[in-house]
Amino acid sequence: MEMRIAIFTDTYTPEINGVAKTLQRLTMYLEENRIPFKVFAPESKTSVPVVPQIERFASLPLLFYPECRIALPNPVQMKQTLEQFNPTFIHIATPLNLGLYGLLYGKKHRIPMVASYHTHFDDYLQYYHIPFLQKWLWKYMVWFHRSFERVYVPSQSTMEKLKQHTFHHDLEIWGRGIDHLYYTPQNKTDEIKKKYQITQPKILLYVGRIAPEKEIDIALQTYHSLPVHIKEETHFLIVGDGPQFKLLSEISNDHITFTGFLEGEELANIYASSDLFLFPSSTETFGNVVLEAMASGLPVVGANAGGVQHLIHHGETGFLCEPRNVRDFANYTSMLLEDGNLRGHFSQEARQIALTRSWDKIFSNLFDSYREIFKRKSHLYSA
Structure with a gap:
């Protein structure tokens, strides 16, 4: 049959x-x-x-x-x-x-x-x-x-x-x-900074629903808790739409940009053109965006919960944090933003692991x- x-x-x-x-x-x-x-x-x-x-x-x-x-x-x-x-x-x-x-x-x-x-x-x-x-x-x-x-x-x-x-x-x-040819570090481009008028040398990235269950509040608190000298040289790019978008996007400033919903080539380019991926959600059954970020060569700071904990190799491709612990997220985010050599090593490891998927x-x-x-x-x- x-x-x-x-x-x-x-x-x-x-x-x-x-x-x-x-x-x-x-x-x-x-x-x-x-x-x-x-x-x-x-x-x-x-x-x-x-x-x-x-x-x-x-x-x-x-x-x-x-x-x-x-x-x-x-x-x-x-x-x-x-x-x-x-x-x-x-x-x-x-x-x-x-x-x-x-x-x-x-x-x-x-x-x-x-x-x-x-x-x-x-x-x-x-x-x-x-x-x-x-x-x-x-x-x-x-x-x-x-x-x-x-x-x-x-x-x-x-x-x-x-x-x-x-x-x-x-x-x-x-x-x-993951589509390794679509999400790749080779998509890195200066056009992203030009489009969003980013003057800071580093980009911290979040991609996902702008919604309570994604714990976007923790992502924002993490950014605001970074040491002043790191925050001054880092732009926080937040990609996505959802029920909290209208409220939260009003806080956009010279260091934070809400892009709204993006897909396709522009999204792939944003991944590759960023330096670090921040994803505090503890409710994921898998965490597709984490895998997209890793394939694009981004280290990830994420929650030690749900499906995300199985994707990030702590101390090798990024760091796992206690869920909703802003101090934990801020410490690891600061470490990777400040140490370019460590970030580069994690980037290579993240890409290699993504290639096995x-x-x-x-x-x-x-x-x-x-x-x-x-x-x-x-x-x-x-x-």
């Missing part, structure tokens, strides 16, 4: 977040290897070209995480598309409306199903002042995932966290790769896992 893969997700390109980027990479791999697939995803807030393999549905943004959207699927349209495509394997990436529809469809038709866990929504509830929902969220998440053959997680720390909640009997790490290898391993489940379940169903 041919493997025909249906992917259900509540976020997909052109939305910019780790889940959407990873799933886009996955579909590129499937297409290159001529594996039939169909993606069921919400409509985007920006117009996108119609692609036969992508079925989109009207949607509303999730209140505290607008990159995920609550789809409003048309059951008739969904049923017709699924009957025409006739999936033999299902991958569900998010536990919202589309994921729930995919789950129920797979159970009804006895189709082998896997899921991938991408986001610590329980941590987000703390930052948006609704922690009392955590208990009910975990009950739902455990129920939602119990019918899958396997649940893929992006890092060891995520696996350990889910095991504490008796989440699923079969968890497997599905890591992330190959998308082809990661997806090859994932598809081997798919195939093992598919063969086992197909044999059971045909018996």
Whole structure:
């Protein structure tokens, strides 16, 4: 029997977040290897070209995480598309409306199903002042995932966290790769300083959502806590958009610039043209931007928590700090900004480690896992 893969997700390109980027990479791999697939995803807030393999549905943004959207699927349209495509394997990436529809469809038709866990929504509830929902969220998440053959997680720390909640009997790490030719130190250019009128010799960089769960407040406090002589020769470039952007961007001055959302070549150039990456978020399941920074030759100062702790080699490619400890972040940031030789050594090590993260290898391993489940379940169903 041919493997025909249906992917259900509540976020997909052109939305910019780790889940959407990873799933886009996955579909590129499937297409290159001529594996039939169909993606069921919400409509985007920006117009996108119609692609036969992508079925989109009207949607509303999730209140505290607008990159995920609550789809409003048309059951008739969904049923017709699924009957025409006739999936033999299902991958569900998010536990919202589309994921729930995919789950129920797979159970009804006895189709082998896997899921991938991408986001610590329980941590987000703390930052948006609704922690009392955590208990009910975990009950739902455990129920939602119990019918899958396997649940893929992006890092060891995520696996350990889910095991504490008796989440699923079969968890497997599905890591992330990086395009080494796209994110590279060779993209360094003086045009970045010209565009943003940066007169300081060094650039400290943050890339990510401008949102409470990313602990952008710690990044700003870290910069303001740097010794005066280091701060005077360092420009803090903050790339991204989010719910706190409008408020925080008003503090822009001669030493701090909020660029707003950037992507593509300009983002790659900014990484390569900076000196140090600062990323205090402790809620990451993986930390894609950390890997992008490392591939671009940047040492990283990050939180010793979540997926980030598995990417940074403390004392070799950067430093890991106690979460939300501004003194810790400021000390290590100062050390690397002040010591050019140490920064250069860390830069080379960061790039070398990033080079070992190959998308082809990661997806090859994932598809081997798919195939093992598919063969086992197909044999059971045909018996």
